[in-house]
Amino acid sequence: MIAVAALTGCSGGNQAAEQPAPVTVTTPSSTPSSTPSVTPSVMPPPVDPVCTPGPGRTVKELPDLQVPAVTVAPLKSGDRTVMDGFTVPAQVIDAGCVVQYDAPGGCLGAIKISGAAIPPVTIPESRVEGRVFAAVTIAGAQAPAVDSPQVCQVEKDGELPTVTRKGVVRREVSRNGGARPGGSADGVAVETVKLEPVRLPGVDVDPARLESRKLPGQDKVDVFTGEGKISYVAPGDVLFDTDQAAIRPDAARALHAIAVKIKAANARPLLRVEGHTDDRGDATYGLRLSERRAQAVATWLIRNEGFAGNTITTKGFGETAPAVPNTSAANRQLNRRVVITVAAR
Numbered sequence: 539m540i541a542v543a544a545l546t547g548c549s550g551g552n553q554a555a556e557q558p559a560p561v562t563v564t565t566p567s568s569t570p571s572s573t574p575s576v577t578p579s580v581m582p583p584p585v586d587p588v589c590t591p592g593p594g595r596t597v598k599e600l601p602d603l604q605v606p607a608v609t610v611a612p613l614k615s616g617d618r619t620v621m622d623g624f625t626v627p628a629q630v631i632d633a634g635c636v637v638q639y640d641a642p643g644g645c646l647g648a649i650k651i652s653g654a655a656i657p658p659v660t661i662p663e664s665r666v667e668g669r670v671f672a673a674v675t676i677a678g679a680q681a682p683a684v685d686s687p688q689v690c691q692v693e694k695d696g697e698l699p700t701v702t703r704k705g706v707v708r709r710e711v712s713r714n715g716g717a718r719p720g721g722s723a724d725g726v727a728v729e730t731v732k733l734e735p736v737r738l739p740g741v742d743v744d745p746a747r748l749e750s751r752k753l754p755g756q757d758k759v760d761v762f763t764g765e766g767k768i769s770y771v772a773p774g775d776v777l778f779d780t781d782q783a784a785i786r787p788d789a790a791r792a793l794h795a796i797a798v799k800i801k802a803a804n805a806r807p808l809l810r811v812e813g814h815t816d817d818r819g820d821a822t823y824g825l826r827l828s829e830r831r832a833q834a835v836a837t838w839l840i841r842n843e844g845f846a847g848n849t850i851t852t853k854g855f856g857e858t859a860p861a862v863p864n865t866s867a868a869n870r871q872l873n874r875r876v877v878i879t880v881a882a883r
Contacts, residue, residue, distance in 0.1 A: 588652050588683075589635035596640075600633035603656075605736055613666065615726050621666045626733065631656055634681075634708075636743060642812055642859040643769030643877030644762045645690035646703040646746050653683035656713040656738055661731050667724035676716040681738055684708050690861045691750050691762050703746045710740035756795050767881050768803070770796045774815070774831065774874035783830035785838050793835065797843040800880050809850045811836045812877040816870035817857040829854030835876050 591597045607628040613621035634652035641647035658678040664671045686706040691699075713736040720730040748764035760771040777789040785793070800807050813828030813835075832852040839845045857864070860873040 588637055588650065594640045596638045598636045600635055600654075600741060603631040603633055603736070603738055605629040605631060608731070608733060610731055613726065613728065615667075620723075620726055621664050621728065624662050624664070626659060626661055626731075629657065629659070631736070631738065633738060633741075634683075636741065639688065641688050642690075642814065642855060642861075643767070643810070643879035644748075644760070644771050644861060645688055645859075646701070646748050646764055648685060648688040649703065649706055649743050650683060650685040651706055651708040651741050651743065654681045654708075654711075654738055655679070656711065656736055659713070659733060661716070661718040661733065664728070666728050667726055669721070669723035671718060671721070671728060674716055674718040676714060676733060679711040679713045679738070681708050681711045686743070689748070691748050691760070700750060701748045703748075705743055705745040707742040708740060710738060712737045753792075753795055753799065756792050759792055759796065761799075767879055769877050769879040770799070771875050771877050772796070773871065774813075774876060775871065777835070777876055778831060781827065783827060783834050785834055790838075790842070793838060794843070796878060797839060797845070800878075801843075804880060807845075807849065807880045809836075809839070809845065810879045811839075811850060811852045812859075812879070813852075813854045814859060814861075814873055814875045814877070815855075815857050816860070816873045817864040818870065821857055825854055825856030825858075827854075828856045831876055835878065839878075 608626040612623040634654040639648045656679045660675045663673040715735040718731040720728045753759040762769040813832035815824040862869045
């Protein structure tokens with residue numbers, strides 16, 4: 539079993555189905571030769587699109603599995619070559635990857651372990667003195683992709699329960715060993731050709747927890763800790779008037795309290811400020827409003843708390859990353875928020 543620590547950082551995309559690699563069997567020229575080719579044909583691993591690094595996800599490649607070639611020398615009877623030699627090609631099996639998808643502050647991002655395949659393999663047919671030693675194909679094996687969805691911290695009845703993203707395991711799979719039986723052909727002994735089993739180890743990612751508490755002195759500001767990050771979540775209604783992106787004068791106290799905590803815990807913090815809205819009204823308008831609100835908070839922190847501009851990034855999510863479903867007025871209020879996430883350099 540390969541244990542993979544939960545990943546952090548940036549690096550989403552469509553999740554494509556995994557396809558087994560094709561099998562190529564190389565045989566020597568029909569012209570008899572006393573020396574078989576010893577250069578194996580190495581099958582390159584397929585590329586799973588989900589394992590390609592890109593925005594919105596962090597990708598950890600799993601080590602490829604190397605399967606050596608098996609070479610059978612030509613068989614002679616006296617000066618005659620009665621069976622051509624052949625090589626069962628080497629294989630490089632792509633074990634896939636572990637992907638962690640980015641998530642808004644106050645959430646644990648989804649995890650996916652990609653699928654992987656051990657392709658089938660064939661021991662080719664041979665003919666010796668009129669007798670056919672039939673080809674033998676060993677079936678491949680599939681390890682399906684598995685995932686654990688994003689989870690978010692949500693206040694319930696005035697409490698902030700700890701949430702856990704479930705661990706995820708891709709089980710070990712194996713391709714059986716096999717053999718092409720040998721025998722005798724007109725007094726010529728033909729040996730059995732054997733291929734060893736191939737095992738693709740299991741992969742697991744441990745569960746992750748998101749701890750939560752209220753910011754001291756600020757009962758409307760939530761603090762979430764998990765996977766090496768701290769996020770401060772302030773309701774949009776605390777910071778802004780309805781449909782506005784100008785910070786309310788009475789919001790300074792909450793932002794100052796957040797800034798004090800960040801400075802006390804981090805000498806050189808990097809901040810990401812996110813704006814979120816609910817699903818009411820036009821989606822494009824909501825996205826722009828969330829961007830303007832995130833920028834307004836970043837500007838306030840720079841001007842009033844002395845944070846360097848090059849240490850803060852902003853992003854507006856609009857209605858695309860709700861903490862809870864937009865199914866009630868109370869839930870929509872929870873989704874209207876600004877999140878400040880901090881990570882030490």
